[in-house]
Amino acid sequence: MSAIWIFLCFALATSVCWLAKRAGVLDHPNHRSSHSRPTPRGGGLGVLAALGLGLVPALQAGLDIRPAAMAALGFGLLGLADDLLALGTWLKFGVVIVLGSLLVWLAGPVAAIGAGDALALPLPVWLGFGGSVLWVFVAANAVNFMDGSDGLIVAIFVPVGLALGLTGEGAGGYAGYALAAGLAGFAIFNVPRAFLFLGDVGSLAIGGVFAAIALQRIETPGEVWLYPLLILPVLADVLLTLVGKIRNGIGFLSPHRTHAYQLLSRMGWPHWRVALAYFIASSLCAVMAMLGAALGGVVPFAMFAGAVVVATLLHAGIRRLAIRSGLDLKA
Numbered sequence: 001m002s003a004i005w006i007f008l009c010f011a012l013a014t015s016v017c018w019l020a021k022r023a024g025v026l027d028h029p030n031h032r033s034s035h036s037r038p039t040p041r042g043g044g045l046g047v048l049a050a051l052g053l054g055l056v057p058a059l060q061a062g063l064d065i066r067p068a069a070m071a072a073l074g075f076g077l078l079g080l081a082d083d084l085l086a087l088g089t090w091l092k093f094g095v096v097i098v099l100g101s102l103l104v105w106l107a108g109p110v111a112a113i114g115a116g117d118a119l120a121l122p123l124p125v126w127l128g129f130g131g132s133v134l135w136v137f138v139a140a141n142a143v144n145f146m147d148g149s150d151g152l153i154v155a156i157f158v159p160v161g162l163a164l165g166l167t168g169e170g171a172g173g174y175a176g177y178a179l180a181a182g183l184a185g186f187a188i189f190n191v192p193r194a195f196l197f198l199g200d201v202g203s204l205a206i207g208g209v210f211a212a213i214a215l216q217r218i219e220t221p222g223e224v225w226l227y228p229l230l231i232l233p234v235l236a237d238v239l240l241t242l243v244g245k246i247r248n249g250i251g252f253l254s255p256h257r258t259h260a261y262q263l264l265s266r267m268g269w270p271h272w273r274v275a276l277a278y279f280i281a282s283s284l285c286a287v288m289a290m291l292g293a294a295l296g297g298v299v300p301f302a303m304f305a306g307a308v309v310v311a312t313l314l315h316a317g318i319r320r321l322a323i324r325s326g327l328d329l330k331a
Contacts, residue, residue: 001165001177005057009050009178013185017046021189021196039194041083044202047182048076051209054178058171065171067107067212074099075140075208079200089253093137099208100136104129107215113224115301120221136211139231142238143207147198149261150271151191154183155279157206160230163286164213167293172213179206192272222296225304230289232304233281236311237261244319248330258329260315263322281311 020042051072055065078095081087109128114120123131147153157179164176189196214227228235237260242252250256257266264274285307292300322329 001054001057001174005054006177006181009054009181010185012053013046013050013182014188015046016049017043017186017189017196020045039197041197041199042201043186043189043196044076044079044198044200044205046186047179047198047202048072048205050182050185051175051178051205054174054181055171058174063171063174064216065174067103067216068171068175068209070106071099071103071208071212072205074102076201076205079144079202079204082200082204093141096137096140096204096208097133100133100140100211101129103136103208103212104132104215107212110135110215110218110224112221114221116222116296116298117220119298132215135215136208138235138239139211139214140204140207142231142234143210144200144203145238146234146259146261147200147203148259149265149274150194151187151275152261152271152278153198153203153206154187154191155275156231156233156282157210158183158187159279159282159286160210163230163290164210167290168213168217170217172217175209175213179209191275194271220296222298222300223293225300226289226292229285229292229300229304229307232285232307232311233278236308236315240312240315244329250330256330258319260318263318263327263329266327267322267325 021040023040023042051068055069055072058065075096078087078092078099082092109125109132110123111128112120112122143153143157146156161176161178161180161183165173165180166176167173168176186196186198186202190198210227210231218224218227241256241259244258245252245254245256248258250258257263261274261278264277265271269277288303288307289300292303319329
């Protein structure tokens with residue numbers, strides 16, 4: 001994508017975010033919120049506008065934009081409905097599964113998985129399709145769960161978008177640059193102090209679009225590991241926190257404040273410091289994923305496995321520090 005298109009995506013996102021802020025659809029704080037006063041939401045509309053604009057040159061180049069466009073439209077509409085109408089959790093989960101199934105049908109399911117081409121395990125169609133739908137479900141919801149601190153999604157997904165753009169041909173590369181540019185435009189209103197929130201319209205769409213791009217770009221069994229690696233700071237925080245909730249007797253869907261980023265905030269870290277920590281982690285994962293894509297073979301799996309070990313140790317360390325600080329991990 002040319003620098004002009006990237007700038008246009010940034011400018012469009014900034015303009016739409018300004019309009020969303022003036023629209024005044026407010027996010028009211030509750031006992032789990034990291035903010036203390038009502039704040040406008042809907043900044044995700046700006047990111048979606050940038051994604052849509054970024055797919056125009058991809059379409060002009062004859063590339064298949066259907067998975068990314070479907071994800072942006074479908075998850076964006078779902079998120080917008082939730083922002084405006086506060087949909088029930090199970091209804092949202094059901095719609096995400098339907099959207100995930102449509103995306104897998106468009107992009108194609110994962111056909112094999114393994115540490116490398118020589119160590120690949122072919123998957124039955126039903127398992128590949130079901131596992132791919134689960135990937136979309138987890139990615140979309142994980143990003144949504146992590147959207148709870150000023151600048152956090154910007155810090156994580158600007159490196160992700162740039163990595164997609166730098167490593168990929170096809171529509172995914174265009175979408176990656178557009179995502180990074182759109183989040184940069186949104187950041188004007190969200191970093192270092194939030195005057196506008198992303199909203200579910202943004203967080204669900206970002207996760208859904210990323211998952212769709214991953215499915216479309218996976219061609220070999222080893223490449224399967226590159227995309228979980230790219231968003232490992234998100235996946236590790238969400239999934240390891242879920243394990244901690246279960247161990248502490250907290251219900252799967254029960255409200256809580258025990259994500260690693262929430263614990264850091266509760267221990268006194270300012271939002272900018274939390275965002276910086278996740279930016280560093282995301283950037284390291286992006287570099288590892290790009291190296292894995294370049295080297296191929298067993299390298300993607302090895303890098304993913306190593307990063308999972310490090311992320312698990314860091315998450316456990318944050319939880320131990322929170323306990324020593326007197327925080328209630330059942331709250």
